[in-house]
Amino acid sequence: MYFHASILGLLLATSSSAIPITEANRRQLGSSINESDLTSGVACKAVTVIFARGTTEMGNVGSVAGPPFFAALATDIGAGNLAVQGVNYAADIPGFLEGGDPTGSSSMAALVSQAQTQCPSTKIVLSGYSQGGQLVHNTAKTLTSAQTAAVAAVVIFGDPDNGEAVGSIPSSNVLIICHAGDDICAHGDSILAPHLTYGQDASTAASFVAKLVGS
Structure with a gap:
């Protein structure tokens, strides 16, 4: 019961109307729920964040954790x-219950490969919120040694796999942020206020x- 009632709250929290702003200050204000720098051919940047949104969030990066972080x-x-690239995937409840949408996990891994090939000098940051954190874990397990070496940092907000290693990425390069009282971080399925x-x-x-990317 808590899960379904809380999903409604999450939908309401992520559906506020947007105020038109210029492209120049869009990301600085954390206002966009879609980010596609990698797939749209934007020039390579020093750092590329590949982000997976949480269950039921809109766009490809959502609004709860991604945009403020960017x-x-x-x-x-x-x-x-x-550069920021969101993972396009269903972000639905069945995917969460399955341990992270398999198609989304594969898509995130493909984006890592694309970033490494397209922008070989970029420092990759893997990040996700809620089910997006599951995708980060799943993706990290599939990376080659060369791809793993290209990942400079990992940040997961509200991690359903809290306590587990993120593939073979060094723990010193991983930040898991979990709030007290967050049932998702305790391996539950209730979406509570934290x-x-x-x-x-x-x-x-x-x-x-x-600090990890040298800035």
């Missing part, structure tokens, strides 16, 4: 040094990544 990171390392507030950790996440 905005904070753009401030820390410079917007001109940052699971919906990870935007407040954007600066912490950005600072962690900035």
